[in-house]
Amino acid sequence: MGGDAPVVACHHGPVHTSVSTRSRRGKGMGLGLALLSAVAFGGSGVAAKPLIEAGLDPLHVVWLRVAGGALVMLPLAVRHRGLLRSRPGLLAGFGLFAVAGVQACYFAAISRIPVGVALLVEYLAPALVLGWVRYVQRRPVTRAAAVGVVLAVGGLACVVEVWAGLGFDALGLLLALGAACCQVGYFVLSDRGGDAGDEAPDPLGVIAYGLLTGAAVLTVVARPWSMDWAVLAGSAEMNGTPVAAFALLAWIVLLATVIAYVTGVLAVRRLSPQVAGVVACLEAVIATVLAWILLGEHLSAPQIFGGAVVLAGAFIAQSSTPAKGSVQPVAGGGPERELSAPGKAA
Numbered sequence: 001m002g003g004d005a006p007v008v009a010c011h012h013g014p015v016h017t018s019v020s021t022r023s024r025r026g027k028g029m030g031l032g033l034a035l036l037s038a039v040a041f042g043g044s045g046v047a048a049k050p051l052i053e054a055g056l057d058p059l060h061v062v063w064l065r066v067a068g069g070a071l072v073m074l075p076l077a078v079r080h081r082g083l084l085r086s087r088p089g090l091l092a093g094f095g096l097f098a099v100a101g102v103q104a105c106y107f108a109a110i111s112r113i114p115v116g117v118a119l120l121v122e123y124l125a126p127a128l129v130l131g132w133v134r135y136v137q138r139r140p141v142t143r144a145a146a147v148g149v150v151l152a153v154g155g156l157a158c159v160v161e162v163w164a165g166l167g168f169d170a171l172g173l174l175l176a177l178g179a180a181c182c183q184v185g186y187f188v189l190s191d192r193g194g195d196a197g198d199e200a201p202d203p204l205g206v207i208a209y210g211l212l213t214g215a216a217v218l219t220v221v222a223r224p225w226s227m228d229w230a231v232l233a234g235s236a237e238m239n240g241t242p243v244a245a246f247a248l249l250a251w252i253v254l255l256a257t258v259i260a261y262v263t264g265v266l267a268v269r270r271l272s273p274q275v276a277g278v279v280a281c282l283e284a285v286i287a288t289v290l291a292w293i294l295l296g297e298h299l300s301a302p303q304i305f306g307g308a309v310v311l312a313g314a315f316i317a318q319s320s321t322p323a324k325g326s327v328q329p330v331a332g333g334g335p336e337r338e339l340s341a342p343g344k345a346a
Contacts, residue, residue, distance in 0.1 A: 030270025033263045034279040040260035042286030046294050047251040050236035054245060055228055058110075061252070062103045063222035067215040068253030069261070073208035080205025087201050094206055095213020097185030099261075103214070104221055105179035112172030119160050119284060120153075121176035125183035126280070127153060132184060144316050145275065151313030158306020159284050187268055187276060203265040211261070239296040285310050 048061045056064075070077075083091060102122075109118040126149045133139050157163075232249060235242040268276040285307040291297040299307075 027270065030267050030276070031279065034267035034271065034276050035282065037260050037264035037267055038280055038282040039286050040255050040263065041280070042283040043290055044252055044256035044260070045287050046238075046290045047248045047256060049291075049295065050238050050243065051231065051245060051248055051252075054234070054236040055231045057222075057227065058107045059104075059218075059222040060224060060227040062107055063215070063218045063224050063227075064249060065252045065257050066099055066103065066211055066218055067224075068249065069257035070208070070211035070215040072253065072258050073204075073211055076204050077208035077212055080202055080208065083201055083205045083209060087206070090201065090206060091209040092213060093185060094210035096217065097182040099210050099214025100217040100221075101182030101185070102179050104218065105175050105182060109172050109175035109179060112169045113176065117160075117162055118172070118176040118179070120156050120162050121173065122179040122183060123156050123284060124153060124177075125180045125187070128180060128184045129187050132188060148313040148316040151316065152310050153313075155306040155309030155311075155313060156284055158302045159288055159310065160306075161300065161302060187280075203269060204262065207261045207265055211257070238294055282310060 044065070048058075048065075051061055052058055106118060106122055109121075130141055130146060130149055134141050232245045234245055236245050236248060237243070238248075264276070264280070267279070271279075288297075288299060288303060288307070292299050
């Protein structure tokens with residue numbers, strides 16, 4: 001049925017126009033949500049760094065972030081409690097990989113290797129997503145999407161200035177690669193709609209239970225009972241300016257967790273995992289710019305150049321269109337979803 005829809009659209013002008021318009025709107029909204037998600041995720045480090053410098057352990061900050069997000073989303077978890085019966089595997093996978101796995105692996109990695117190296121390895125995820133789609137799902141991908149990934153990863157090397165301090169600790173690199181694989185799980189699981197004939201699970205319910213699962217896992221890892229809770233009652237310095245620690249925590253929980261995950265999942269639903277993954281590479285650029293503005297960490301010329309390359313890669317990937325033919329390469333998500341059979345994810 002998916003292959004017949006474009007033929008019908010070509011013979012009926014008004015239908016084709018309507019579908020094309022909806023597709024463009026859906027893709028545009030998806031890109032907007034993906035950008036908002038990248039901004040929200042990118043701001044997490046700017047808010048977390050003052051708390052860490054004030055005396056909180058990095059893992060404790062991660063636990064506060066995830067546990068706080070789970071608490072905010074708890075009413076939605078109760079509302080969508082039917083997912084516990086219908087999609088237990090999806091909920092467990094999202095919590096383990098998309099929430100706890102990415103955070104725990106990344107923070108463990110930066111304890112052994114430079115942050116720049118860990119971030120670059122983690123953001124190999126878009127390339128790994130392309131590999132998943134091409135070799136596991138056996139779906140073709142457009143050349144533009146592949147070029148966009150290459151440009152984005154190359155630009156990230158400049159943004160994080162990976163040459164400034166290479167550390168080849170084997171375990172550290174494996175942990176960073178683990179963060180990348182968990183991020184692949186985030187994009188792939190976010191893209192999962194209903195299976196054949198089934199209704200797609202509500203993304204807000206999936207996020208709510210993912211955060212609850214992630215909080216439970218991170219409680220064992222971070223051991224929050226050993227945290228210096230007094231830090232949250234004081235203030236932390238942001239580029240010399242005192243800021244209430246509780247306000248920074250609210251930033252991390254509400255903006256960098258709840259809004260970031262919600263907009264990210266909704267973006268993947270409207271685009272495709274690999275395109276949303278490339279757009280998400282903007283998180284590193286946004287994080288660097290915010291650190292420059294709010295923390296006084298200035299950008300170098302290579303970082304500015306790298307940011308431009310990442311933007312170019314994201315634009316090339318998202319602007320690619322499906323190739324003609326009965327089997328459409330995956331790249332632009334939106335049109336394929338509008339023309340696919342009801343109840344099936346692209």
